[in-house]
Amino acid sequence: MPFKLTTLIPALAAALLTSCSGVRYYRDYDPAADLAGVASWGWAGEGEDGEARASGLSSLDAERVERAIVAALGAKGVSGPADDADVRVRYGLTRREKVDVDAWSSGIGWYGPGYFPGGNLQYTVTERTVGTLTIDLVEPDGRLVWRGWAVRNLERVDALEPAEREELFTELVDGILEQFPPPATGS
Template identity: 35%
Template sequence: MKNILIAAAVLLLAACAKTPDIDYDKSVDFGNYKTFAWFPQATLADAGNYQISPLMEKRVREAVNTQLQANGMTPADEASADVLINYHASVDTKVDVDTFNVGYGARWNYWGMGYNTQATTHEYDVGTLVIDVVDRASNQLVWRGAREGRLQKKQTPEERNKAVQEAVATILSGFPPEKLK
């Protein structure tokens, strides 16, 4: 019985793991990409949410730079880079509804059926970070990765930095696509 509970817990945790949503052009040879630069217009600042600020933008850029360099790419100027990096962020409010039903039946000298329903709602913010890789020569999108996650409020700067690093590492775990094979 204990082994069944442990197996169920492991499956539940695996199902809850945040995996990125990745799409790419299969005709592209990603082995040719060695250098990267940022799109000059790349910015998160106008996303319209207080959690997306110049401080958050700096964290995201630093995390992307670190991950791409860990993947063997080298920063370059925009005119000579193999690929240009762009990113987008959005924040949506979602509602979670929990419903609890209670039914009860027979009693001494009384037959009947009762049913009680209690519902509670919770609003929360979900953020989505999208990272695009564009071939500079053709100006075509060749790879896109995204991750969605529940945003936490009242975090310290260190907690925010860690969350950004984890999100970017998860997204870029599939870049270049040869790593997925």
């Protein structure tokens, strides 16, 4: 079968675009906490535990995150939101500007009749906004027992349509809560 450049170029472009918008997921938790035994959850109240329930999100995006949390925890068999719950949920989005500087050489050449060493050093400066969506599970006494978070470039996110924003936040919340509960530790 002959090699077609017209097939390769769109495939490479798609691979580059998706690799730039990758999401990384992380978690941290108290190994002594019985997270496998969590049967119910509720929302952390405003100001409860020293932090707001939601921070860094518009009210529209906060509602999208809450719908995704309700669905993801419900799919795991954890009931809620409930007033008398095993854990309380709070979440937030932080944004930070990141600057990447890449230096590369286009090779070494020679300049002039005396063959003086020459060359060309190129710099590429890229500015981007990185967002971290964090979901915390805290005990009723305010002790943090589980934290999951997703890190993603936020370029072009503000230009998304409402349905696309819903899909994005659902994907992020599902990825974060996929890590809950953590695997049981051996005795």
